[in-house]
Amino acid sequence: MFRFWKNASSTNAFERENNKKYRWEMGVGMLLYFILTVAQGWSYHLWQWDEGPWRVAVALAPMTAILLCVWAGWRMYRRVDELQRRIINEDMTVAAFGTAVITFGYGFLEQVGFPRLSMFWVWGVLGSLWIIVHWANRLIGRYHP
Amino acid sequence: MNNALRELRKDEGWSQADLADRLDVSRQTVNAIETGKYDPSLPLAFKIAGLFGKRIEDIFSP
Numbered sequence: 001m002f003r004f005w006k007n008a009s010s011t012n013a014f015e016r017e018n019n020k021k022y023r024w025e026m027g028v029g030m031l032l033y034f035i036l037t038v039a040q041g042w043s044y045h046l047w048q049w050d051e052g053p054w055r056v057a058v059a060l061a062p063m064t065a066i067l068l069c070v071w072a073g074w075r076m077y078r079r080v081d082e083l084q085r086r087i088i089n090e091d092m093t094v095a096a097f098g099t100a101v102i103t104f105g106y107g108f109l110e111q112v113g114f115p116r117l118s119m120f121w122v123w124g125v126l127g128s129l130w131i132i133v134h135w136a137n138r139l140i141g142r143y144h145p
Numbered sequence: 146m147n148n149a150l151r152e153l154r155k156d157e158g159w160s161q162a163d164l165a166d167r168l169d170v171s172r173q174t175v176n177a178i179e180t181g182k183y184d185p186s187l188p189l190a191f192k193i194a195g196l197f198g199k200r201i202e203d204i205f206s207p
Binding site for chain 1: 162186
C-alpha cells in the first residue's frame with residue numbers, strides 16, 4: 001500500500017523541463033507576492049490607509065502577484081500530459097466538493113455563534129484538501145507505481 | 146485494456162523514461178499504461194503505434 005516511498009520522484013526529461021519552467025514562473029510570482037505584501041504592510045504602518053480612495057488599491061496590490069501565480073499555474077496545466085491533467089482534475093474535483101462541504105457547514109455554524117472567519121480560509125481549505133487527496137491517491141497507487 | 150507496451154519497449158532496449166521522452170509524456174504515464182492503470186487517449190495510442198510501426202489493435206486489446 002505504501003508505494004509512495006518507492007521511486008515516487010523518478011522523472012524523465014519531459015517532466016524535468018516542465019517542472020523547471022513551472023518553478024521559475026511560480027517562483028517569480030511568489031517572490032513578487034512576498035515583496036508586495038511586505039510593502040503593503042509598511043505602507044499601512046507609514047501612512048495609515050484607513051480612508052481615502054487609495055486604500056482599496058493598496059489592499060489589492062498583492063493581487064497582481066497572485067494573478068501572475070495563476071498564470072504560472074495555468075501554463076503548467078497546459079504543459080503537462082494527459083494523465084497528469086486527469087490526476088489534477090480528479091484531485092481538484094474532490095477537493096472542491098470537500099471545500100464546499102466544509103465552508104457551507106462552517107457558514108451554518110457562524111449563524112449560531114461560531115467565530116466569523118476571513119475569506120482567506122477558503123483557499124487554505126481547498127489547497128490543503130488538494131494536497132491530502134493527491135497524496136492519498138499516491139499512497140493507494142491509483143495512477144502511480 | 147491489455148497492452149503489449151512493456152514487451153515492445155524492452156525489445157527496443159528502452160527504459161520507461163526513454164519511451165516517455167519519445168512520446169512527449171511523463172514516465173508516470175508510460176508506467177500507468179504498462180500496468181493497466183490508465184488507457185491512453187486515441188491521439189496518444191496512434192502516437193505509440195506509429196513509434197513502434199504497428200497498428201493500434203496489435204498493441205492494445207480489450
